[in-house]
Amino acid sequence: MKAVEALWEAALDGNEYRATDVVLEAAGEHGHEAVLLDVVGAVQQRVGREWAANRISVAQEHAITAINDRAVTALSITRPRREAVHGRVTVACVDGEWHALPARLLAEVLSLRGFAVDYLGAQVPAPHLITYLHRTSPDVVALSSSIATRLPVAHATMTACQATGVPVMVGGAAFGVDGVYARRFGANAWAADARAAADMLLSQTIQPPSAPHQPVDDLPHLADQEYTLVTRSARDLVRSVYRGLEERVPAMRSYSDEQRQHTAEDLAHIVEYLATALYVDDDSLFRDFLSWTGEVLNARGVPAQVLEPALDLLSVQLRDFPRAQRMLAAPDRSLPV
Amino acid sequence: MVTVSNWLRSPCPALVVDAVGAVHGMNDAARSLFPEQVVPPQWRHGESVHVAERSYAAHRVDNEDGSVTWWLLDETDLLLERERAALLARMSGALMTSLNPERCMTVVAELAAAHLADEALVIAPQSDHGHPVTRCLRGETPTYELQHVDVEEVVGLSEALRGFPPVPSRWIDPAAAPGWLAQDVVSIVVTPLPGHGVPAGALILIRRDKRFTEDEEAFARLFASRAGVAISAASLFTQQAVITDRLTHDLLPPALRRYEHVELAGRYRASGDTERVGGDFYDVHELPDDELFVVLGDVCGKGLDAAAQTGKVRTALHALLQVVTDHDKMLQALNQALLTTDKSRFITTVVGTVRPVDDGLHVTLTSGGHLPPLIVRANGAVEAARTKGTLVGILPRIMTTTDEVLLAPGDSCLLYTDGITEAHGGPLGDEEFGEDRLRRALTDCGGMPAEALVEHVHMLAAQWVGSGVHDDMAVLAITAPRRRSS
Numbered sequence: 001m002k003a004v005e006a007l008w009e010a011a012l013d014g015n016e017y018r019a020t021d022v023v024l025e026a027a028g029e030h031g032h033e034a035v036l037l038d039v040v041g042a043v044q045q046r047v048g049r050e051w052a053a054n055r056i057s058v059a060q061e062h063a064i065t066a067i068n069d070r071a072v073t074a075l076s077i078t079r080p081r082r083e084a085v086h087g088r089v090t091v092a093c094v095d096g097e098w099h100a101l102p103a104r105l106l107a108e109v110l111s112l113r114g115f116a117v118d119y120l121g122a123q124v125p126a127p128h129l130i131t132y133l134h135r136t137s138p139d140v141v142a143l144s145s146s147i148a149t150r151l152p153v154a155h156a157t158m159t160a161c162q163a164t165g166v167p168v169m170v171g172g173a174a175f176g177v178d179g180v181y182a183r184r185f186g187a188n189a190w191a192a193d194a195r196a197a198a199d200m201l202l203s204q205t206i207q208p209p210s211a212p213h214q215p216v217d218d219l220p221h222l223a224d225q226e227y228t229l230v231t232r233s234a235r236d237l238v239r240s241v242y243r244g245l246e247e248r249v250p251a252m253r254s255y256s257d258e259q260r261q262h263t264a265e266d267l268a269h270i271v272e273y274l275a276t277a278l279y280v281d282d283d284s285l286f287r288d289f290l291s292w293t294g295e296v297l298n299a300r301g302v303p304a305q306v307l308e309p310a311l312d313l314l315s316v317q318l319r320d321f322p323r324a325q326r327m328l329a330a331p332d333r334s335l336p337v
Numbered sequence: 338m339v340t341v342s343n344w345l346r347s348p349c350p351a352l353v354v355d356a357v358g359a360v361h362g363m364n365d366a367a368r369s370l371f372p373e374q375v376v377p378p379q380w381r382h383g384e385s386v387h388v389a390e391r392s393y394a395a396h397r398v399d400n401e402d403g404s405v406t407w408w409l410l411d412e413t414d415l416l417l418e419r420e421r422a423a424l425l426a427r428m429s430g431a432l433m434t435s436l437n438p439e440r441c442m443t444v445v446a447e448l449a450a451a452h453l454a455d456e457a458l459v460i461a462p463q464s465d466h467g468h469p470v471t472r473c474l475r476g477e478t479p480t481y482e483l484q485h486v487d488v489e490e491v492v493g494l495s496e497a498l499r500g501f502p503p504v505p506s507r508w509i510d511p512a513a514a515p516g517w518l519a520q521d522v523v524s525i526v527v528t529p530l531p532g533h534g535v536p537a538g539a540l541i542l543i544r545r546d547k548r549f550t551e552d553e554e555a556f557a558r559l560f561a562s563r564a565g566v567a568i569s570a571a572s573l574f575t576q577q578a579v580i581t582d583r584l585t586h587d588l589l590p591p592a593l594r595r596y597e598h599v600e601l602a603g604r605y606r607a608s609g610d611t612e613r614v615g616g617d618f619y620d621v622h623e624l625p626d627d628e629l630f631v632v633l634g635d636v637c638g639k640g641l642d643a644a645a646q647t648g649k650v651r652t653a654l655h656a657l658l659q660v661v662t663d664h665d666k667m668l669q670a671l672n673q674a675l676l677t678t679d680k681s682r683f684i685t686t687v688v689g690t691v692r693p694v695d696d697g698l699h700v701t702l703t704s705g706g707h708l709p710p711l712i713v714r715a716n717g718a719v720e721a722a723r724t725k726g727t728l729v730g731i732l733p734r735i736m737t738t739t740d741e742v743l744l745a746p747g748d749s750c751l752l753y754t755d756g757i758t759e760a761h762g763g764p765l766g767d768e769e770f771g772e773d774r775l776r777r778a779l780t781d782c783g784g785m786p787a788e789a790l791v792e793h794v795h796m797l798a799a800q801w802v803g804s805g806v807h808d809d810m811a812v813l814a815i816t817a818p819r820r821r822s823s
Binding site: 014015016017057058059060062063065066067069070095096098123125126127128131133134135136137163164165211212231235236238239242258261264265267268 | 427430431433434435436437439440444571574575578606610611613747763764765766767777778781782784785786788789790792793795796799804819821
């Protein structure tokens with residue numbers, strides 16, 4: 001659709017008036033749902049790709065998303081009103097998830113399809129969500145998560161929601177392309193995108209959760225405590241790896257404060273992804289992250305020379321953890337040279 | 338030495354089958370169990386055998402002469418108890434999940450219809466719009482509705498609904514049951530649902546074909562006691578949650594709307610995940626001539642006590658605003674008001690008056706001991722407003738200086754609390770986020786919409802803290818919207 005390019009241009013330019021005009025005009029032609037998903041959704045996916053490729057900053061990502069969000073508001077105000085004829089759905093993001101737009105798009109689409117929707121947005125602490133579920137007793141709660149490192153929180157939130165007897169549908173990039181982590185976590189449903197989610201809710205009743213359970217019931221490997229210990233000592237790990245790097249990589253000694261902070265943040269990310277990979281017990285999650293980090297560092301003009309020694313240092317620190325060793329020692333770290 | 342007659346008088350049925358497979362003999366118990374000629378048994382050792390509505394475990398004992406004695410151990414009661422224990426465990430699990438009264442009633446009706454009766458009704462004590470009634474036919478989906486029913490028409494129902502003191506189950510004459518309850522049924526029993534000293538309602542079980550046995554009724558009472566606790570817990574939770582919501586509603590940050598000439602956006606996060614209110618606050622009031630009054634502040638302390646204080650401060654400021662719009666006079670008055678009440682709780686605050694002008698927004702800012710607002714120009718330049726003043730509510734007199742700032746289209750003014758700058762953490766876990774880092778980050782934020790700006794600042798601080806503890810955080814952006822041109 002040509003509207004995708006037009007909305008992208010308008011959002012990048014920070015021009016909300018043009019963005020609003022673009023989506024309203026497109027809605028007249030293609031209908032609201034198509035514009036929400038195939039225009040706004042498409043632009044938002046492009047935002048994600050541009051950010052991943054380091055072509056836009058996080059601040060730009062926020063600015064573009066805010067314009068997109070305004071466009072959604074304009075669509076929401078002009079959408080055909082219909083009475084809710086289907087069930088009640090609560091839509092929320094996992095706490096700590098900053099990408100609220102995918103959840104908002106789902107909420108809008110479900111409203112268009114005739115569901116009664118409670119959209120709670122991003123930054124909902126789990127205790128509030130649970131209280132909300134007890135108070136309102138929806139038919140389904142839909143949880144969205146985009147970032148892989150939120151998976152442990154997503155799992156805990158899912159389990160807590162299920163303990164209230166409400167079935168949980170999950171979606172978003174964090175759960176893997178085919179929803180592999182959704183299944184591993186025992187979600188009652190997983191949908192690839194908002195359209196699939198709406199179709200599924202219309203065509204079938206989501207089964208209620210079985211008896212309350214603990215996260216470790218879904219992931220027995222957590223009993224080895226590797227995830228817990230790595231998470232608990234994450235900051236110590238980052239500090240000691242950072243000190244080790246300063247000894248190994250002489251160039252680091254002349255780093256500016258900002259470079260130091262960037263390097264420390266990169267290390268914190270590595271530890272966070274390692275912890276997440278340990279949580280779901282999936283080496284590829286960590287390896288995909290490493291190869292992506294290598295590319296971003298290259299794009300940022302930072303030589304990836306610190307990555308390899310950082311992983312070695314981490315491996316020494318975590319020598320008693322067999323699963324972490326396996327992930328850190330993976331032969332094809334697929335790092336750019 | 339066991340004599341032959343002993344096994345014949347044993348209470349356990351026993352049969353002897355000879356080597357060729359014919360029944361050779363039976364004891365008295367076996368004879369009463371199998372009054373007719375018995376076919377030679379084809380049992381396996383340990384198998385559960387059903388005879389005349391009872392269950393027996395078949396035990397095989399090989400005799401020296403090649404014959405086999407089958408002992409039948411009655412396990413009917415054991416199986417029944419085991420089934421009931423499993424059922425109660427399953428029911429308890431299902432009942433304990435929800436704190437939503439409607440969902441609880443639905444679960445109770447569904448379980449009762451599945452395991453206790455052909456049809457089950459759960460009737461809760463009267464609310465404003467009638468009695469909540471959940472009805473479930475075996476195998477069907479329960480229905481919930483508010484019904485105006487005359488509970489006096491059913492003997493024992495109104496007593497059960499009053500719940501206190503507990504009344505025993507009552508049998509109802511099916512013929513005398515009102516139409517809304519049941520028609521053409523054989524048996525009806527009303528059981529109170531005893532809660533935590535509060536009436537949770539009544540459970541009505543209906544059978545179409547036969548009467549309830551005494552045993553079944555006892556089990557129904559056991560079920561009702563668990564169901565009652567679950568429903569009353571849900572009711573108590575809901576009562577408390579409604580009260581909390583009503584009382585804290587005015588303490589929540591206001592929803593900010595968009596004005597023709599001004600973009601406003603705010604973000605708030607209380608320090609505790611279980612709380613929605615804290616010691617930080619912001620507020621916006623409309624003044625004549627399209628002007629807006631904006632305030633953001635921080636009451637010393639956190640949690641609910643501090644939140645209650647923010648409510649008083651917000652109310653006081655709103656009242657003061659009706660008589661005085663000069664910032665210094667207003668803060669002096671607020672200072673007096675705080676001094677004459679609770680001296681232990683001082684505040685820091687920034688007040689602002691926003692006036693649309695031809696080339697953007699004219700903003701007057703006055704700090705009462707608060708961090709100076711930051712001005713983020715459309716080109717990314719960041720400067721602090723030149724306003725300072727003393728804390729409010731601690732000294733008899735306060736000093737303030739007011740700054741005036743012009744925001745051109747695309748410029749923003751950011752008000753924030755120290756929860757942002759004093760966020761402790763970072764990748765190494767031992768640094769404050771700090772004002773310098775905030776300013777550096779804001780240089781990337783030139784020309785951002787207000788909503789994106791507050792979200793970005795909040796995210797940076799929250800990610801800096803990571804999973805650690807943080808103080809209350811409040812951010813408010815006043816942005817001069819870009820012109821509708823191009």
